[in-house]
Amino acid sequence: MERVNPKTVVWTRETGAVEKRDLWTAMKRGFRCRCPRCGEGKLFRAFLKVDNNCSVCGLDFTPHRADDLPAYLVIVIVGHIVVPLALSIETNFAPPVWLQLAIYLPLTLVLSLLLLQPVKGAVVGLQWALRMHGFDENPPDGVPPV
Ligand SMILES: [Zn+2]
Numbered sequence: 001m002e003r004v005n006p007k008t009v010v011w012t013r014e015t016g017a018v019e020k021r022d023l024w025t026a027m028k029r030g031f032r033c034r035c036p037r038c039g040e041g042k043l044f045r046a047f048l049k050v051d052n053n054c055s056v057c058g059l060d061f062t063p064h065r066a067d068d069l070p071a072y073l074v075i076v077i078v079g080h081i082v083v084p085l086a087l088s089i090e091t092n093f094a095p096p097v098w099l100q101l102a103i104y105l106p107l108t109l110v111l112s113l114l115l116l117q118p119v120k121g122a123v124v125g126l127q128w129a130l131r132m133h134g135f136d137e138n139p140p141d142g143v144p145p146v
Pocket of ligand 1: 035041
């Protein structure tokens with residue numbers, strides 16, 4: 001006797017259609033602290049607090065899991081700016097230590113504070129574009145969001 005699958009799926013052109021998400025566009029919009037989907041609504045409600053949803057398109061931001069990644073990326077970026085600059089100045093001009101500390105410490109602090117919010121926005125944009133965590137509206141069955 002032949003078994004029949006009780007769950008019949010009718011495939012149409014729209015069955016597999018999902019919202020197309022461009023990674024770089026979403027990351028650029030996030031870097032500008034805007035919604036990764038529409039690019040209009042604000043992403044943050046405070047310095048590093050991501051808003052609950054977009055005020056323009058209503059995208060739910062709560063599934064994001066940026067965690068410590070923006071801080072790590074800012075450390076890498078600022079380190080790649082300040083360290084070569086410090087080595088170059090020390091090699092070519094050898095200024096006194098107090099002058100170097102007076103330049104590099106505030107520079108590191110200011111660059112870190114300036115980059116933290118845009119980098120976090122870019123990380124949220126990346127997670128949305130790649131449908132990570134809860135940003136996938138059609139998750140496969142049996143796989144809990146991480
Ligand atoms: Zn939006």
